[in-house]
Amino acid sequence: MKLGTQYYRPPFPVQSHWADDLRRMKDAGLNTVQLWVLWAWVEPAPGDFRFEAYDRLVELAAAEGLDVVLSTIAEIQPMWIHREVPGSELVTLYGHPVASCARNECHFGLTPGGCSDHPEVWSRMRRFLETVVERYRKAPNLYGWDAWNELRWDVNADDRVCFCPHTIAAYRQWLERRFGGLDALNAAWLRRYGQWEDVHPGKMTGIPFTDNMAFAHFTTWRACEHAQRRYDVMKALDPEHPITVHGGAPSAYYEADARTSPLNRGNDWFYADRLDGVGTSSFPKWSGIDDADFGARVEFVASAARGKRVWLSELQGGRSASGFDIHASVDAASQQRWIWNGIACGADTILFWCWRDEVFCREAAGFGLTGKDGLAAERLDAMRVTGHVLAENAALIDAYRPTPGRVGVLFSPQSYYLQWASTGSGGVCRQALGGYARALVKRSIPYRVIEEEHLDELAQIDVLYLPRVLVTGPELERRLEDFVRGGGTLVCESETGAYTPEGFYREESARFTARMAGIEEIGRRRLPRNSITAVIDGDELILDAAQWLCPWQRGAGNVLSDCDEGAALVEVPVGKGLLMLCGSYFGQVYSARQSGREPCEGHGHTQDFERFVEIVARRAGWRPVVEVLAPAPSSNSFLYVKTGSSGGRAMVFVFFQTGQGEARLRFAPEFCDANSMTDIMDGSRHPMQRRGDDLELTVSNPARGFRVLVEALLPE
Numbered sequence: 001m002k003l004g005t006q007y008y009r010p011p012f013p014v015q016s017h018w019a020d021d022l023r024r025m026k027d028a029g030l031n032t033v034q035l036w037v038l039w040a041w042v043e044p045a046p047g048d049f050r051f052e053a054y055d056r057l058v059e060l061a062a063a064e065g066l067d068v069v070l071s072t073i074a075e076i077q078p079m080w081i082h083r084e085v086p087g088s089e090l091v092t093l094y095g096h097p098v099a100s101c102a103r104n105e106c107h108f109g110l111t112p113g114g115c116s117d118h119p120e121v122w123s124r125m126r127r128f129l130e131t132v133v134e135r136y137r138k139a140p141n142l143y144g145w146d147a148w149n150e151l152r153w154d155v156n157a158d159d160r161v162c163f164c165p166h167t168i169a170a171y172r173q174w175l176e177r178r179f180g181g182l183d184a185l186n187a188a189w190l191r192r193y194g195q196w197e198d199v200h201p202g203k204m205t206g207i208p209f210t211d212n213m214a215f216a217h218f219t220t221w222r223a224c225e226h227a228q229r230r231y232d233v234m235k236a237l238d239p240e241h242p243i244t245v246h247g248g249a250p251s252a253y254y255e256a257d258a259r260t261s262p263l264n265r266g267n268d269w270f271y272a273d274r275l276d277g278v279g280t281s282s283f284p285k286w287s288g289i290d291d292a293d294f295g296a297r298v299e300f301v302a303s304a305a306r307g308k309r310v311w312l313s314e315l316q317g318g319r320s321a322s323g324f325d326i327h328a329s330v331d332a333a334s335q336q337r338w339i340w341n342g343i344a345c346g347a348d349t350i351l352f353w354c355w356r357d358e359v360f361c362r363e364a365a366g367f368g369l370t371g372k373d374g375l376a377a378e379r380l381d382a383m384r385v386t387g388h389v390l391a392e393n394a395a396l397i398d399a400y401r402p403t404p405g406r407v408g409v410l411f412s413p414q415s416y417y418l419q420w421a422s423t424g425s426g427g428v429c430r431q432a433l434g435g436y437a438r439a440l441v442k443r444s445i446p447y448r449v450i451e452e453e454h455l456d457e458l459a460q461i462d463v464l465y466l467p468r469v470l471v472t473g474p475e476l477e478r479r480l481e482d483f484v485r486g487g488g489t490l491v492c493e494s495e496t497g498a499y500t501p502e503g504f505y506r507e508e509s510a511r512f513t514a515r516m517a518g519i520e521e522i523g524r525r526r527l528p529r530n531s532i533t534a535v536i537d538g539d540e541l542i543l544d545a546a547q548w549l550c551p552w553q554r555g556a557g558n559v560l561s562d563c564d565e566g567a568a569l570v571e572v573p574v575g576k577g578l579l580m581l582c583g584s585y586f587g588q589v590y591s592a593r594q595s596g597r598e599p600c601e602g603h604g605h606t607q608d609f610e611r612f613v614e615i616v617a618r619r620a621g622w623r624p625v626v627e628v629l630a631p632a633p634s635s636n637s638f639l640y641v642k643t644g645s646s647g648g649r650a651m652v653f654v655f656f657q658t659g660q661g662e663a664r665l666r667f668a669p670e671f672c673d674a675n676s677m678t679d680i681m682d683g684s685r686h687p688m689q690r691r692g693d694d695l696e697l698t699v700s701n702p703a704r705g706f707r708v709l710v711e712a713l714l715p716e
Contacts, residue, residue: 001390001397002067002143002349003339003383004032005317005369008057010041011107013356015053018060021355024370026064028380029387032143033061034069034351039128040078040109046124049131058139067143069351072132074125074230075152076106077113081121088114088121091167092159093203103155107360111156116226117166129233137238144242144349146313147230150281151223151247151265159259163201171218172196188502205424209503212421213414216261220413223266228274245271246279246313250300252411252433252449255426262416262426268304269411269451277309281353284338285328286320288595291640291655294338296437298345302402303449306457310347315339317352319373321366329373332382333705337655339386340706344642344653346402382704385681389708393680396710400646405447406622408461409436412452414471414501421503428546428588432467432493435587438594439613444628444641455479463489463620465613467587472497477512484516485575489620493582494550495521517572517579519553522565531605532568532584534561534612537619541612542605543569544593545584552581580616606635625671626652629696630664639663643671650711652677656701667695677709685712 005025007013013021025033035057043049054070061068077100082088089097090112100110114121136142154161176196179185186193189210193199201218202211227245234243247254251268254260268278280301284294302310315338320327342350357368369383370376390397411433416426433449440447450457450464458464458479469492472480477497484490497511514520531544543561551566561569561583568583590609610633626643633639640655641663650672654663667688676687677697681704688695699707 001343001394002032002069002351003387003390004030004034004067004069004350005352006034006036006314006354008035008053009106009354010036010038010053012359015056017356018057022060022064022066025355026066027384028369029384029390030066031387032067032069032349032351033057034071034146036071036073036149037132038073038076038106038109039125040076040106042132043078043128046078046080046084051135054136058136058141062139062141067141068139069143069146069349070132070136071146071149072129072230072234073149074128075113075149076103076109076111079110081110081114081124085114085118085120085124088118089164090115090154090157090161091164092157092161093163094159095163096158098157098161101156104361105363111152112154112161115162115164115166116153117162117164117170117222119166122229126233129230130237133234133237137241142241144244145234145238146246146279146311147234147243147275148227148245150314151227151245153223153226154260154264157259160203160261163203167222168201170222171201171215172199174218174221175199175214190504202421205421209418209421209499212261213417213501213503216263216417216420217413219261220263220267221270223264224270224274227266227271231275242276242309244275244277244279244309244311244313246281246311248281250280250297251304252300253297253430255416255430256420256424258424262420263413267413267451268301269454272305272308275308277311278305279311279313279349281314282312282338283314283316283320283353285316285330285334291337291341292438292441292638294341295345295441295640295642296434298342298347299437299441299447300449302346304451305346309349310345311349311351312342312347313349313351314353315342315350316367317354317369318357318367318371318376318379321358321363323362327366329375330379331375332378335379336382336386336704337706340653340708341642341655343397343400344402344644348398389680396646396649396680400644400651402642402644403446403625404460405445406460406462407440407445407447407617408450408457408464409433409440409447410452410464410466410469411449412469412471414452414473415469418471418499418503428585429468431588431591432585433587435589435591435594435609436465436467436613438591439587439610441640442633442638443610443614444624444626444639445614445617445622446643452476458483458488461488462622463491463617465491465587466493466496468493468585469496471499471501472512473501481512481516484577484579487576489578489580489616491580491582491616493586494548494584513579513581516574517556517581519556519570519572521550521552521583524548524550525565527584528563532561532563534569536560536612536615539611539615541608543586543609543612544589544605545586546589547585550583552583578620586612607633623668625668627666628663629666630662631660641665646710650674652709653706654699654709655706660701662698662700665697665699666691667697669693669695672711674711676712678712679707679709681708
């Protein structure tokens, strides 16, 4: 388990701090230091590589027993790039070349620089990567490489990019490979292109969806392909050390803004297909991320990784800084929760941003673990404890694996592209997906996010939620139908599969849900109320709804919620499984209200939505290995429990909320059959009580606010 911190982003910190800072890192319980290797800084003139600072820092880290992660920051390009490669600028949708400049987070270098689709820009970038890897691949304390920081490639662009000749040529080549030729493209898109030069990317929302959806998809692919190129260059020279990349957030969180398209920084599932792992940045105090949202972020990355490495590559170290605003300080208790929450979700590397407070630009006076926000001493004291616990339990933590989720949530990039092509944002898709994920975390239900082109894990789940999946293609539909007919439960929100991947609207009778269920939606209606009332197995639930009501025909299945023209919620047996059809959108409303972005006056039945998600999972066959008996969840509080195992021993992470005195848990016999659990944080032992076939455990809330429990070995 690597616990470390980002340190050097040249030219800061200055050299006079280095030796003492690295010594203090080791003393604080850290075992790893991360260094940014900036292309602009390393190669100030073509072919003139300067590594003196990095050589010294790697040497000092080794002397202190610290491993090193090197981040190859090839996206901060040299000042000479456009002089040496004329005409290499990125081009906006208006045809204007982008004037690059220094980036907010970097003191020296150009962003976005030259387009990596330009062969000469890539050739120069490749030479930088090769030179760095060749120099440090045999460093005895090298742990690994972070090959692309937050997947940035268009920062500082003046508008949407890139529309240069090289990128447009790559787009057309991608289409040709994807469709198999121009005739096939014309057939799929219902067009009459005469030659490939007639095919242009979509440039603004509101035009036919086809062009924009395709170019947004290409942009996602392009980012993944660029990461693969970096990886291939580096791995060919250093096959021994792990090479990962990380986003500023999980890829599903990139919903687009005025200057970008959804998932413009790539797709974590495709990164994990090719690389050694994936990661994400997280700044919980800065962004208002609570336990549930933090757990969901890591679950998204872990789901994408599918057993590969999961890195929390930039976890907030100290109080954030943004100009002259004052943000919340980072208390030790919160920071330690992030660490252990990340470990509970499967992270194997945690790197803080950063060690010292920054000293330049808008980030000055912020982010340092040792920063001047008044809480540095308590943060370092707590870090020493965690560092000691990790060292003492290294084998246990390294062998830990979270409980596999038997519950799934589908992530549909194509639905993001459609939503953005229509409205300029994929935000409601992110809200819908995040709503189900958050509800599952709050109910301590292990789950996995399943991406629409990575469906092998359908065989490992009992129920799959489809939050606002408006776009489906033939292969996805076939796999979903097989899943249901084989015994799975599929929960479809309104108009699932109403659009093709080409952006064409399907009539209600032509959708795969109608084919499976034998009934169809009767059309969009204004919501008569802001919620529907459903009765499931005698349990009445009020589910807040959004956008419209699309009732289903009556006549098949079991109506769970009725309305004037049809069923607002109905379940239909299909084969050995069950199809649950919703007439509106529940997840996005829940997500918006939980985040505080929408008022809750008059409604806001968040607990009913959580109960709905749990009831459906239980009816599909899911059973908790550890069930929370007390405290009962409320709209503002919940007990967050994560489970897993290590070397055959059960592990339970219990995160208390403020005001919760103790927790009472029930263990399934297949999960744990010991007579007690040990908290590795303080060594305390907690006896179990047998209740029939089950075991129960009561534990108090310690001062730190969480417990890390491991099954105690039974006496001989």
